[in-house]
Amino acid sequence: MVDSGPIRVADRSVARIVIVGGGAAGVLMSAALARRAESGRPIDIRMIERESCCGPGLAYGKADPGHVLNNTANRMSAYQDDPDHLLRWCASRGVAADRGSFLPRPTYGRYLSSVLGSAGATPDATLLRIRGEAVQIREAAERTSVELSCGWSVPGEVVVLALGNPPPHPQPTRDAVYSGQRYVADPWASGALDVVGADDHVLLLGTGLTMVDVALSLAARYPGVRMVAATRHAEQLMPGPFKDRVYRPQGWLSPVLLAGGRMLGTWRQEPKGRRLRVTIEPFVKLRAGVRREAEDEAHRLATWTGADLDLAWADDRSP
Ligand SMILES: Cc1cc2nc3c(=O)[nH]c(=O)nc-3n(C[C@H](O)[C@H](O)[C@H](O)COP(=O)(O)OP(=O)(O)OC[C@H]3O[C@@H](n4cnc5c(N)ncnc54)[C@H](O)[C@@H]3O)c2cc1C
Numbered sequence: 001m002v003d004s005g006p007i008r009v010a011d012r013s014v015a016r017i018v019i020v021g022g023g024a025a026g027v028l029m030s031a032a033l034a035r036r037a038e039s040g041r042p043i044d045i046r047m048i049e050r051e052s053c054c055g056p057g058l059a060y061g062k063a064d065p066g067h068v069l070n071n072t073a074n075r076m077s078a079y080q081d082d083p084d085h086l087l088r089w090c091a092s093r094g095v096a097a098d099r100g101s102f103l104p105r106p107t108y109g110r111y112l113s114s115v116l117g118s119a120g121a122t123p124d125a126t127l128l129r130i131r132g133e134a135v136q137i138r139e140a141a142e143r144t145s146v147e148l149s150c151g152w153s154v155p156g157e158v159v160v161l162a163l164g165n166p167p168p169h170p171q172p173t174r175d176a177v178y179s180g181q182r183y184v185a186d187p188w189a190s191g192a193l194d195v196v197g198a199d200d201h202v203l204l205l206g207t208g209l210t211m212v213d214v215a216l217s218l219a220a221r222y223p224g225v226r227m228v229a230a231t232r233h234a235e236q237l238m239p240g241p242f243k244d245r246v247y248r249p250q251g252w253l254s255p256v257l258l259a260g261g262r263m264l265g266t267w268r269q270e271p272k273g274r275r276l277r278v279t280i281e282p283f284v285k286l287r288a289g290v291r292r293e294a295e296d297e298a299h300r301l302a303t304w305t306g307a308d309l310d311l312a313w314a315d316d317r318s319p
Contacts, residue, residue: 015043018146018154020134021162022049023057027116029160031078034118034125042124046154047116048146050133055116056109058164062188063105066216070209074099076108078115086111130154187214198222207231238263242283257282259290269301276307281314 017033019026030045037043047054053061069076077085089111090097097103120127132148137159145155167186171178178185184192187210196202196218204211207229218225234243238256245266246254257265257280265282278298286294295311302309 015041015158016156017043017045017158017160018144018156019045019047019160019162020146021057021164022047022051022054022116022129023061023162023164024059024112025162025164026057026160027055027112027119028078029162030119030127031115034120034122034127037122037124039124042126045119045125045127046130046156047127048130048132048134048148048154050131052131053113054129055113056106057112058188060105060109060112063109063213064217064220065104065106066220067105067213068102069105069108071102072099073097073101073103076103078112089114193217193221196222196225198225200225202227204229207233207236236262239283245281245283257290257294259286259293264290271305271307272310274307275310276302276305277310277312278302279312279314 019029026047026049030047033043033045051061055061073086073090074083077083077087079085084099086103086108087097087099089095090103090107093110095103095107116127119125130148130152132150132152134146135149136147138145138147138153143155144157144159145153146159147153167189170185177183182195184195186192193214198221202218202225204214204227211229215227215229218227231237234240238246242263246256246263248254254266255268256263257267264284264286265280268279268281270277278301280294280298291313298311299309
């Protein structure tokens, strides 16, 4: 978001600023600079971007329409002093949105491109977009320049690096699985998910936002596709202190009560004559709906085994 912090450039009649990277950070920087341009002291911005389009960057340029922003429209304006700017842009383009909407990320990418266009159309600010890969910065006493892979040199007084995040690191292990054709190292690389077929079982390593994006993309492509997401962080799977109740010595695993993708308790069942004793030990206070569903499941199980259910809740929650 553009705020009102100071941006100082050399005191010259024209400030020439080179921004490397035309994603959200580069766009917002351009918009902030353009606002500071004054007659008698114009600003000349040169934006270097290796992709064909400036504005969306990775987060908003490679997203599917089903990928939404992680914040509401009233908090995603490009201008801190004008929180409704994004909403007005939506209204002017017929995009349905209110302050609480989570907009599709591709829509936000178009918004950023439009913000960049406005920055270039500001009186006393000029914006030149250069398509190319920056490979080096050269600094001399009075002059700095950014060298491109094609051999061009783009001079300026100030260089802003708005390069975004680098692609994921290669796995530190030589395990063959990570060099096979079925391993996708960077899900954002162009066509990366094309290796997945409709009948494949997909293992997603990690359970963060990128996993959610990939899961949504694959589910849209192949409804019913089977996916399992693995995480190193047991907290996401169960409340931490209860780990030992599930992962027991010598590799024993307790059956668990699974709700909303989390292990919320252990589940024990013992046939006793014509009765089936089911004991559920919750790790946390369960919502009434979860308790009801667990009880329904116990009843289904008893019916299926032809036994009378004897259900016990062990609500002691100390680990
Ligand atoms: C999948 C994903 C979803 C996200 N969703 C949200 C969200 O909903 N809300 C939110 O606030 N934030 C979100 N973020 C965080 C997001 O990273 C930032 O909000 C913002 O988009 C980062 O912008 P950036 O300009 O730093 O990086 P980028 O958007 O990656 O832009 C960097 C640009 O620099 C270019 N570049 C890099 N190196 C060179 C070079 N040597 N020469 C020329 N060009 C170069 C790249 O091509 C790229 O276009 C998300 C991030 C990701 C990865």
